[in-house]
Amino acid sequence: MAESYDVQEVEARWQAFWRDHGTYDVDNDDPRPHYYVLCMYPYPSGAAHMGHVRNYTFGDLIVRHRTMTGHAVLSPMGFDSFGLPAENAAIKTGRHPREFTDERIDELTSSIMRIGAVYDWRRRVTSHDPAYIRWNQWIFTRFLAAGLAYRKEAPVNWCPGCQTVLANEQVLADGTCERSGDVVTKRDLEQWFFNTTRYAQELLDAIDDLEWPERVKVMQRNWIGRSEGAEFTMAVVDESGTPHADGHSLTVFTTRPDTSFGMTYAVLAPEHPLALAITTEERRDEVEAFIDQARNTSEIDRMSSEGSLDKRGVFTGAYCLNPFTGRPVPLYLADYVLLGYGTGAIMAVPAEDQRDWDFAAVHGLSIVRTIQPPDGWEGEAFTGDGPHINSEWLDGLDKPAAIAKAIAWLEAEGIGHGTVNYRLRDWLVSRQRFWGCPIPVVYCDTCGVVPVPDDQLPVLAPDDVEFLPTGESPLRQHAGFLHTTCPTCAGPATRETDTMDTFVDSSWYFLRFCDPTNAELPFAPEAAAAWMPVDQYIGGVEHAILHLLYARFYTKALADLGVAPAELREPFSRLFTQGMIRLGGDKMSKSKGNLVAPEEILDTDGADALRLAHLFVGPPQDDVDWEGVGIEGCARFLQRVWRLGTGQVGTVVDRTETDADIAVVRAVHRLIAKVSDDFDRWSYNTAVAACMELVNELYRYAQSDDGARTETIAFAVDTLTLLLAPMAPHLTAELWFRRHDGAHVHEQAWPVADPAMVAQDTVTMVVQVNGKVRDRLEVPADIDAAGAEALALGSAKVQANLDGRSPRKVISRPPNLVNIVA
RNA sequence: GCCCGGGUGGCGUAACCGGUAGCCGCAGGGGGCUUAAACCCCCCGGACCGCAAGGUCGUGUGGGUUCGAGUCCCACCCCGGGCACCA
Numbered sequence: 001m002a003e004s005y006d007v008q009e010v011e012a013r014w015q016a017f018w019r020d021h022g023t024y025d026v027d028n029d030d031p032r033p034h035y036y037v038l039c040m041y042p043y044p045s046g047a048a049h050m051g052h053v054r055n056y057t058f059g060d061l062i063v064r065h066r067t068m069t070g071h072a073v074l075s076p077m078g079f080d081s082f083g084l085p086a087e088n089a090a091i092k093t094g095r096h097p098r099e100f101t102d103e104r105i106d107e108l109t110s111s112i113m114r115i116g117a118v119y120d121w122r123r124r125v126t127s128h129d130p131a132y133i134r135w136n137q138w139i140f141t142r143f144l145a146a147g148l149a150y151r152k153e154a155p156v157n158w159c160p161g162c163q164t165v166l167a168n169e170q171v172l173a174d175g176t177c178e179r180s181g182d183v184v185t186k187r188d189l190e191q192w193f194f195n196t197t198r199y200a201q202e203l204l205d206a207i208d209d210l211e212w213p214e215r216v217k218v219m220q221r222n223w224i225g226r227s228e229g230a231e232f233t234m235a236v237v238d239e240s241g242t243p244h245a246d247g248h249s250l251t252v253f254t255t256r257p258d259t260s261f262g263m264t265y266a267v268l269a270p271e272h273p274l275a276l277a278i279t280t281e282e283r284r285d286e287v288e289a290f291i292d293q294a295r296n297t298s299e300i301d302r303m304s305s306e307g308s309l310d311k312r313g314v315f316t317g318a319y320c321l322n323p324f325t326g327r328p329v330p331l332y333l334a335d336y337v338l339l340g341y342g343t344g345a346i347m348a349v350p351a352e353d354q355r356d357w358d359f360a361a362v363h364g365l366s367i368v369r370t371i372q373p374p375d376g377w378e379g380e381a382f383t384g385d386g387p388h389i390n391s392e393w394l395d396g397l398d399k400p401a402a403i404a405k406a407i408a409w410l411e412a413e414g415i416g417h418g419t420v421n422y423r424l425r426d427w428l429v430s431r432q433r434f435w436g437c438p439i440p441v442v443y444c445d446t447c448g449v450v451p452v453p454d455d456q457l458p459v460l461a462p463d464d465v466e467f468l469p470t471g472e473s474p475l476r477q478h479a480g481f482l483h484t485t486c487p488t489c490a491g492p493a494t495r496e497t498d499t500m501d502t503f504v505d506s507s508w509y510f511l512r513f514c515d516p517t518n519a520e521l522p523f524a525p526e527a528a529a530a531w532m533p534v535d536q537y538i539g540g541v542e543h544a545i546l547h548l549l550y551a552r553f554y555t556k557a558l559a560d561l562g563v564a565p566a567e568l569r570e571p572f573s574r575l576f577t578q579g580m581i582r583l584g585g586d587k588m589s590k591s592k593g594n595l596v597a598p599e600e601i602l603d604t605d606g607a608d609a610l611r612l613a614h615l616f617v618g619p620p621q622d623d624v625d626w627e628g629v630g631i632e633g634c635a636r637f638l639q640r641v642w643r644l645g646t647g648q649v650g651t652v653v654d655r656t657e658t659d660a661d662i663a664v665v666r667a668v669h670r671l672i673a674k675v676s677d678d679f680d681r682w683s684y685n686t687a688v689a690a691c692m693e694l695v696n697e698l699y700r701y702a703q704s705d706d707g708a709r710t711e712t713i714a715f716a717v718d719t720l721t722l723l724l725a726p727m728a729p730h731l732t733a734e735l736w737f738r739r740h741d742g743a744h745v746h747e748q749a750w751p752v753a754d755p756a757m758v759a760q761d762t763v764t765m766v767v768q769v770n771g772k773v774r775d776r777l778e779v780p781a782d783i784d785a786a787g788a789e790a791l792a793l794g795s796a797k798v799q800a801n802l803d804g805r806s807p808r809k810v811i812s813r814p815p816n817l818v819n820i821v822a
Numbered sequence: 823g824c825c826c827g828g829g830u831g832g833c834g835u836a837a838c839c840g841g842u843a844g845c846c847g848c849a850g851g852g853g854g855c856u857u858a859a860a861c862c863c864c865c866c867g868g869a870c871c872g873c874a875a876g877g878u879c880g881u882g883u884g885g886g887u888u889c890g891a892g893u894c895c896c897a898c899c900c901c902g903g904g905c906a907c908c909a
Binding site: 214215218219222223225227229252253254255256267334335336337338340341342345346347348349353354355356358421422423541544545616617618619621622623624625627628629630632633634636637639643649677681683685686688689690691692693696699700703764765766768770771773776808809810811813816817819820821 | 827835837842845848863889890903905909
């Protein structure tokens with residue numbers, strides 16, 4: 001009878017059972033209410049690390065819990081299998097990235113299975129699967145036809161380490177590559193872009209209704225960066241106000257048109273197309289040198305002037321006419337103005353903008369205040385509100401009124417208008433890489449850019465390529481791939497050799513999961529409608545901006561193209577971002593060499609203990625220091641549950657129900673309510689604690705002199721097993737199987753608490769005198785205020801404390817508290 | 823600099839609506855079982871004073887609101903994260 005729990009044997013057996021029986025396979029036409037749980041699909045980097053374990057523990061808990069509450073739960077898994085590490089490994093070893101990647105996928109798959117996480121593996125999607133590539137490319141051609149994909153030459157971020165172009169988002173604030181850490185420089189290339197900015201406003205507006213962590217929503221709003229203002233055009237002139245010989249003019253964007261009378265100079269970005277055209281002969285050498293320097297300076301150096309007064313810029317010799325004052329102001333080039341934002345040109349108002357103030361101070365430019373700063377103002381630029389001054393017809397107005405009036409004036413004059421700008425840029429998707437999804441277009445001398453027709457998809461990269469650390473994809477060196485015929489005119493043509501950013505792959509994989517084998521379409525709209533949007537998405541906060549924003553963009557674009565259901569505007573209704581795993585304060589990562597391998601724990605304490613430890617250590621959204629993870633306590637707890645469940649604890653007797661038995665039944669009902677509520681609010685640590693508390697109580701109960709009543713202990717243990725089933729699936733599966741003649745715990749209904757049993761009939765009432773606890777009394781739960789007050793005043797301890805003083809006031813909050821003020 | 827989080831025992835944490843601060847676990851201590859150890863079972867652990875009953879203090883710091891504040895308000899300190907010339 002005293003059989004010990006063989007962790008390894010039991011866990012392996014149940015994992016095989018779930019896999020072989022497809023226990024968590026689910027069909028689209030399942031009649032139960034649908035629920036879609038998704039963990040961000042991983043890059044296959046080999047065996048799972050603790051971050052994976054944490055992620056999939058949460059996901060698996062929800063899958064199992066929701067199944068027990070009667071839902072048809074879609075829980076798919078796949079692999080984000082294109083990307084740099086595999087290609088870098090190929091360059092190093094000469095092995096094809098596919099071999100490398102497939103091995104890693106197998107490794108990761110088996111370690112995911114070892115933590116007991118269950119999926120509908122029939123739906124597996126991998127980015128590098130030709131079937132997925134085909135639809136990825138198909139969508140690209142639809143984007144192209146809709147004008148959502150376009151090509152343009154642009155100065156792009158170039159990482160010398162990765163030998164590729166990076167999106168702005170992949171360049172860190174200090175100007176280095178987020179992956180390799182190399183300093184990023186600029187290059188001009190013809191690149192493919194997706195028109196994300198077309199959806200800027202909708203992407204911004206829809207954030208409000210998402211059940212996402214507030215900080216993620218804030219990050220997305222900041223990233224989109226809407227700002228309202230005005231654009232207006234100014235004539236380029238010389239010092240005396242005479243128009244430029246070529247009639248040039250420049251357009252600026254400002255959020256503060258109300259301060260236009262204070263514009264004392266204007267600035268173009270160094271890369272601005274007009275920069276050289278308007279530069280005077282005598283300034284040409286200096287300006288050219290400046291432009292050259294700006295282009296070759298990395299972002300890191302360009303930002304190095306931050307915080308200092310060293311605003312780098314150069315005078316062009318040209319002027320422009322401030323339309324508000326009618327006077328010419330000098331025109332500068334400066335690297336604090338960015339070509340990619342607004343119009344790449346600004347009006348500079350040093351009195352009301354600190355950056356302009358700094359620049360003006362360095363270059364000796366004049367400063368004219370147009371808003372009266374408050375009395376005693378000792379700062380420099382004043383960006384607050386106040387009455388306008390030195391501004392003719394804006395004088396005396398406050399900021400909102402002056403902005404409105406200035407915009408109205410610009411529109412009346414026909415030189416400008418109110419407008420909105422977004423910080424969000426179009427998404428640069430071209431990568432000069434081999435191990436990615438080829439961009440499906442060919443270039444024909446007669447037909448131009450031609451999308452590869454549907455019946456010729458997928459365009460697959462050839463296998464016989466050489467992996468060399470050049471700046472270009474190995475595809476460019478492969479004549480058989482590069483040279484092709486035009487699908488339109490059958491003439492000679494060349495293929496696009498760039499591949500897509502891997503964020504493209506992850507922007508719609510959750511849709512493919514709904515219909516993973518569809519050979520006619522990326523997915524049928526009805527299949528997407530059956531599951532989407534994802535009810536619960538779970539992943540790391542590191543994807544708070546890019547992946548989530550791109551996936552949102554894709555969903556909207558596909559809905560508008562009729563590929564996805566038109567009403568599907570957002571992919572992820574609820575998002576949960578889990579905390580990072582640290583070790584001794586450091587981020588746990590391969591590069592820091594401080595990994596704790598899950599495998600070691602799986603080999604000893606097992607998956608249930610590891611899962612429970614992740615759940616118990618603290619709130620799921622908080623970072624976790626592995627040193628604080630009490631794996632032993634969790635393993636010990638599971639052993640206690642096992643002994644309880646296999647009848648090894650205390651004595652069990654047949655008898656009619658006693659008060660002690662009823663107390664246990666009540667405790668069990670309270671636990672059902674507690675765990676159910678905790679699950680709903682992602683408070684797994686307290687759910688585990690509550691289960692431990694009940695186990696402690698059951699031990700005392702069963703080991704007491706009176707022993708445990710047969711029916712009571714059976715009810716308690718069975719309920720506990722059900723409640724633990726989503727958290728510790730192996731042990732509970734085994735216990736239920738043994739206790740219930742081969743039945744399966746995960747097929748049982750989630751228990752429901754009886755409200756009558758949850759309610760307490762007596763509670764401990766605290767009696768305070770002047771806010772300090774002086775006594776505790778057991779009182780009926782339904783006691784009224786007067787009764788509570790009478791009991792409190794009758795307490796000997798209270799009377800001793802009052803020491804003859806008469807109460808001035810009594811606050812009675814039955815049944816929990818009475819406070820006597822004396 | 824701006825925007826979010828967060829500071830509670832030796833440690834990870836709990837206290838969900840302003841009402842018993844410290845549930846649960848780790849580490850520690852005591853006892854039982856054992857020839858012995860491990861495992862296991864029971865009990866005790868915020869600080870200080872006290873033989874005890876009991877008392878005083880205590881949730882980063884300083885104020886405030888309230889009968890009552892870990893919880894609300896103001897100011898500040900510290901830690902973590904995000905953004906950072908976006909005009």
